Amino acid sequence: MPPNDAIAGRISQRTQPKRAIGAAMMHSRPMAFMRGLTFPGGQQPVILGRDVYLRYPRIADFHAWAELRGESREFLSKWEPVWAEDELSRGAYRRRIKRYQKETRLDSAYAFFVFRKSDDKLMGGCTLSNVRRGVTQCCALGYWIGSRFARQGFMHDALAALVPFVFKTLGLHRIEAACVPANSPSRNLLSKLGFREEGLARKYLLINGMWADHVLFGLLEDEALKMRP
Numbered sequence: 233m234p235p236n237d238a239i240a241g242r243i244s245q246r247t248q249p250k251r252a253i254g255a256a257m258m259h260s261r262p263m264a265f266m267r268g269l270t271f272p273g274g275q276q277p278v279i280l281g282r283d284v285y286l287r288y289p290r291i292a293d294f295h296a297w298a299e300l301r302g303e304s305r306e307f308l309s310k311w312e313p314v315w316a317e318d319e320l321s322r323g324a325y326r327r328r329i330k331r332y333q334k335e336t337r338l339d340s341a342y343a344f345f346v347f348r349k350s351d352d353k354l355m356g357g358c359t360l361s362n363v364r365r366g367v368t369q370c371c372a373l374g375y376w377i378g379s380r381f382a383r384q385g386f387m388h389d390a391l392a393a394l395v396p397f398v399f400k401t402l403g404l405h406r407i408e409a410a411c412v413p414a415n416s417p418s419r420n421l422l423s424k425l426g427f428r429e430e431g432l433a434r435k436y437l438l439i440n441g442m443w444a445d446h447v448l449f450g451l452l453e454d455e456a457l458k459m460r461p
């Protein structure tokens with residue numbers, strides 16, 4: 233189960249997003265729990281899935297994160313930007329957390345770690361980046377899971393819980409995602425979540441040291457609402 237401080241700030245996105253979020257916001261200025269990262273008392277919002285929960289990354293997660301990323305390097309690196317020399321160092325991790333916090337305060341990106349409910353094990357991460365407001369109201373979704381947790385339904389569980397957060401809590405209208413055509417796990421995952429293929433962007437992102445074409449996917453708020461039970 234989530235740690236105690238997290239339970240106090242629990243947001244059940246699946247069951248009653250509007251009411252739960254409303255209750256969470258009562259302790260704070262509207263939107264402040266997203267921008268300021270914590271509720272009064274240091275509690276953080278938690279998004280609950282079926283077997284997983286998501287919360288903001290913390291400095292204290294460093295060991296679990298570095299161990300998981302280190303052991304999964306071969307599994308992950310072919311689908312990601314090139315890792316820095318000091319990628320898994322404590323200093324780089326601290327800078328990463330500071331950047332996440334700054335971006336969240338600015339409403340430009342939201343990073344989450346994914347944990348297994350049964351034992352609080354860190355299993356992976358999801359990022360909502362490049363949040364665009366105004367007439368766009370869109371963000372880009374990224375995700376990864378440690379190799380030992382792959383293909384057990386955990387990322388599907390995590391993203392299914394994150395989608396209502398994007399539409400209901402952040403109030404966005406569209407989620408974009410992109411993957412290399414050869415990345416079948418990622419393409420299948422997006423399709424299973426209801427994302428639709430929208431085209432091919434040539435040499436879209438610098439992945440594993442090469443400018444790689446990407447299949448573009450999109451999920452709209454009204455499509456996501458239709459899919460919910």
Ligand SMILES: CC(C)(COP(=O)(O)OP(=O)(O)OC[C@H]1O[C@@H](n2cnc3c(N)ncnc32)[C@H](O)[C@@H]1OP(=O)(O)O)[C@@H](O)C(=O)NCCC(=O)NCCS
Binds near residue numbers: 311375378388
């Ligand atoms: C993509 C990734 C996050 C999937 O995570 P996961 O936890 O293994 O996915 P799930 O177990 O929740 O699977 C959900 C669906 O995704 C698809 N999928 C996942 N792994 C797959 C695989 N190895 N082969 C084919 N389809 C796969 C399936 O449709 C699956 O549903 P199913 O099990 O009912 O067939 C994981 O493979 C990963 O981290 N890959 C490396 C990093 C990466 O590619 N990030 C995305 C860059 S665009």
